[in-house]
Amino acid sequence: MQHTVIDRIEPIADDVVSVALRGADGPLAPWQPGAHIDLALPNWLVRQYSLCGDPADRERYQVAVRHERLSRGGSEYVHLFLRAGRPLEVSLPRNHFPLALAPEYLFVAGGIGITPLRPMLRSVVEAGAKATLVYVGRSRAAMPFADELLATYGDLVRLFVTGANGRPDFGALARELGPRAHVYCCGPAPMLDAAEAAFPAGRFHAERFRPVPRTFGPDEPFEAVCARSGRTVEVPAGTSLLDALNHAGCRIPSGCREGVCGSCEISVVEGEPEHRDDIGAPPGRCYPCVSRALSPRLVLDL
Template identity: 70%
Template sequence: MQKTILDRVERVADDVVSLVLRGDEGPLEAWAPGAHIDLALPNWLTRQYSLCGDPADRSAYRIAVRYDPLSRGGSEYVHLFLRPGRTLEVSAPRNHFPLVPAPEYLFLAGGIGITPILPMLRAAGPRATLVYAGRSASTMPFAAELRAEFGDRVRLFDHGRPDLAALAAEFPAAEVYCCGPASMVDAAEALFPRVHTERFQPTRRVFGPDTPFEVECARSGGTIRVPADESLLDALNHAGRPVPWGCREGVCGSCELSVLDGEPEHRDDIGAPEGRMYACVSRAVSPRLVLDV
């Protein structure tokens, strides 16, 4: 974790604040568009937020937080209690939503889903179009900033959802990036052949019944039994092999582990790369896994 000082809090929409976190011990870790960080809050909660500032500025990170009245305490604390000058710890940036080279881009953002898209649009060059939707103009963070900077390359929909089928016909060759409400992401995945998505909530899916399995700890030694009613993450932590974690929903990547042998059952929404798994939600198909822990 890196120490930062909360330098500035700015309201950027009706229920959204932007936070600028300045490095307290020299330059912050480098990042690329699409990355996010874990923010450790003083109320003992850790939450994940996309970086929406300038990757070239190593002196500070910028994030944006929407107030959610049904939150588990993260956004409420940020909006009601955080003030400039507070020391906050953040993780090194992680990126499961990287911008790949392409001749043309179409970015689709809904509400707070604009946060990872904003630095992507700036990095993508002139052959990029942003379609940005929200409940109303006053609830859309950075809308005025985007309109001023990019002009007609930005299409704002402040009442209603854009016609994604029409956009698929208009941009048949574009690399598509989408972040927003689940219904918007689902529709984009169904319509566009080359689409990259990021979700803030896990997809509702049905898996088979949880069954027990064993984990061999290749680095620390020993074997741990993971019962059917306990996650791999909890079993490792209870056995004295602490694993970092953040969301516990398979969307942030904090608890990534290397799989040396055995077949994991992936239940995450990130798309675990070969030889990796996320301990908070994923389990095992094989009766035994060998992990680099």
């Protein structure tokens, strides 16, 4: 974890605040567009937010947080109780939404989904690549960074205020793309589903707020062996690997508990995990908040 202090917290759109975090012990860890960090909030919750500032600024991180009306306690705490000057621990940046090298980009943002795409747009424009941002929101006042993006990038930005001029035609946008263009999309699930159906699969990249609903076989019990401690933990059907390990005293940091943030990633030494995450676990790793086992046991580097 990194020690930070809240430098500024200020409203930037309806129900959205920007939080600037200054490193308390010197420069912060570097990051690339698409990365996010975990905020360890004082109410014992851990929440993930995309970094939306300038990757060249090692003194500060910036995130933007929308106050969700059905908040599970994270966004509500940020909006109601966080204040400038408060110390806050944050994780090292993780990036499950990396920017591929391409000559042309289309960025599609829905509401608060602008946060990972803002530094992406900055990066590719500075690199001289062709870029367009399509930014969709229910009202202009609810779209963070909209005025700044228009002022900075002009005609590269197309705003769609759904209450006034409807939604973008993704089919038409797909026909405008060059053959090597990559599409990056972040926003609510219906928008992502429509975009995914319209754009070429191999060049479409999306970051979702919630996992895609999928069906798996029934849970089977298995053993989790902690290689370093020698402890064997029984994981019954209906109990996640993460909960079983935590209850046995093997404390694993976790955030979303839905397989989308990656904060609980652990190493698998032996056995075959059943990956149920939305990230795409690398070889030899799994996310125990959702992953189970296809073998009778998993040996973990714990």
